[in-house]
Amino acid sequence: MIAIKDNIAQVELQITAACQQAHRKPDEVTLLAVSKTKPIEMLEQAYQAGQRHFGESYVQEAVDKIIALQGNPDITWHFIGPIQTNKTKLIASHFSWVHSIDRIKVAKRLNEHRSNQDTPLNICLQVNISGEISKSGVLPHELPALLEFIETCEHLCLRGLMAIPEKNASQASFMQMQQLFLALKVQYPTMDTLSMGMSDDLQLAINAGSTLVRIGSAIFGARG
Numbered sequence: 001m002i003a004i005k006d007n008i009a010q011v012e013l014q015i016t017a018a019c020q021q022a023h024r025k026p027d028e029v030t031l032l033a034v035s036k037t038k039p040i041e042m043l044e045q046a047y048q049a050g051q052r053h054f055g056e057s058y059v060q061e062a063v064d065k066i067i068a069l070q071g072n073p074d075i076t077w078h079f080i081g082p083i084q085t086n087k088t089k090l091i092a093s094h095f096s097w098v099h100s101i102d103r104i105k106v107a108k109r110l111n112e113h114r115s116n117q118d119t120p121l122n123i124c125l126q127v128n129i130s131g132e133i134s135k136s137g138v139l140p141h142e143l144p145a146l147l148e149f150i151e152t153c154e155h156l157c158l159r160g161l162m163a164i165p166e167k168n169a170s171q172a173s174f175m176q177m178q179q180l181f182l183a184l185k186v187q188y189p190t191m192d193t194l195s196m197g198m199s200d201d202l203q204l205a206i207n208a209g210s211t212l213v214r215i216g217s218a219i220f221g222a223r224g
């Protein structure tokens with residue numbers, strides 16, 4: 001059995017070390033445990049170890065887990081996967097956060113489906129920083145139009161930006177995200193989250209001001 005608890009402790013040590021190296025405070029960085037494809041029992045172990053933020057990428061799988069774990073209302077669920085418009089209702093009704101918004105149509109649907117809840121949906125806009133054709137996310141020059149629309153969505157709360165830099169991306173790509181984030185934050189004061197950093201690029205992300213790292217395999221083991 002994988003010792004989830006030990007893995008989380010190890011990742012927290014890595015975050016602390018990365019923060020020290022970047023002259024930042026570890027409490028500025030939230031650990032999101034990415035549990036996609038992993039069984040409920042592993043999420044329960046992580047919960048027992050004190051983990052409260054969980055990230056999922058596949059809607060139906062995620063909804064099943066959220067329902068199974070609804071006895072633990074202090075869990076915060078984050079949707080981080082690609083979004084099909086026909087899944088926006090399920091996402092808006094089960095998650096507190098969505099990191100992967102990259103087009104107006106999806107924002108519009110999420111806003112509509114959230115209207116019957118007391119709290120707005122926290123959102124990050126996914127930016128395609130590496131400019132790869134295959135990756136989802138808005139290109140930086142497309143952000144203003146999307147932001148202008150988001151401002152009209154009363155059931156969405158704009159919290160920040162998300163990026164998945166390409167494998168072996170340079171520190172410069174991460175810094176580019178930081179520049180974008182800092183510039184937009186001035187204009188949009190609800191922005192406080194830069195969602196960046198995975199198991200293999202934690203240090204580069206934290207150097208560049210990431211406030212939330214999304215860690216899967218280092219906690220739950222490799223995915224099949």
Ligand SMILES: *Cc1c(COP(=O)(O)O)cnc(C)c1O
Pocket residue numbers: 034036057080081164198199200214215216217218
């Ligand atoms: C799967 C996934 C992660 C976690 O990746 P690991 O390399 O397992 O840490 C982070 N972010 C997103 C968007 C993912 O889909």
